[in-house]
Amino acid sequence: MSKKIHTIQSSDKKEFDKQVNELLELGCELMDGGYQIINNDDGVVYSQVIVLKGSEVILWGKVYSVEDTTSLDLNWNELTGSIPPEIGYLTNLTELRLSHNQLTGSIPPELGNLTNLTWMDLGRNQLTGSIPSEIGNLTNLSILNLLYNQLTGSIPSQIGNLTDLTNLNLDHNQLTGSILPEIGNLTNLLMLSLDYNQLTGSIPPEIGNLTNLTGFYLQDNQLSGIIPDEICNLTNLTYMNFNNNQLCPPYPSCIDSGLFKE
Secondary structure, X not given: OOOEEEEEEEOOHHHHHHHHHHXXXXXXXXXXXXXXXXXXXXXXXXXXXXXXXXXXXXXOOEEXXXXXXXXXXXXXXXXXXXXXXXXXXXXXXXXXXXOOOEEOOOOOHHHHHOOOOOEEEOOOOOOOOOOOHHHHHOOOOXXXXXXXXXXXXXXXXXXXXXXXXXXXXXXXXOOOOOOOHHXXXXXXXXXXXXXXXXXXXXXXXXXXXXXXXXXXXXXXOEEEEEOOHHHHHOOXXXXXXXXXXXXXOOOOOOOOHHHHOO
């Protein structure tokens, strides 16, 4: 791995020294030249470039070992800013939990490097932009939660590669486009939540492949057309909601048409 650097900046000299010393104690090194004093409109800022050991990354002010970090659980930590692309170095991660924070910006494509992940939860933040196609590299995922963000664009077809998924929760975003037939590849799904988006088009008949589904949520989209008869293959469903779409009768015989009334 190439040499990595990290810049510490603070207008508080005491806090600045504290952060620098903490990293030095962890074995990091100072970049030649010492710290800089930067004058800007808000006053003086102290700045120091730190050279990390080759097997470490800094995320949200903390140092993580590339080799030893297998779980990163930072739910409910008041994290702000964007998800650093350096997170893609932590290739031994099996769980990544960043939900219930205030993260902004887009989902970095570098997450696609984390091919050992079984659980990824980025839900309940303020993430924007599209879902990167690199998500399709995470073929060991069983849980993918991106709910309650501000994600836009279409659902990438590469999600169809995630055949170990049991829970796919993309609800409460601003996703557009259609439900792709590749969703039908996810035959281990127990929960599929695509509700409260702006999805259009018809429900693909490949949905009928998801015979393990127990929960299926499509309400509050802009789906149209008829509901395919293949929906009747989903004999393990305990709850589904297709309300507030533009789905047309006649409904398949296995479905109570009352489910589709507003």
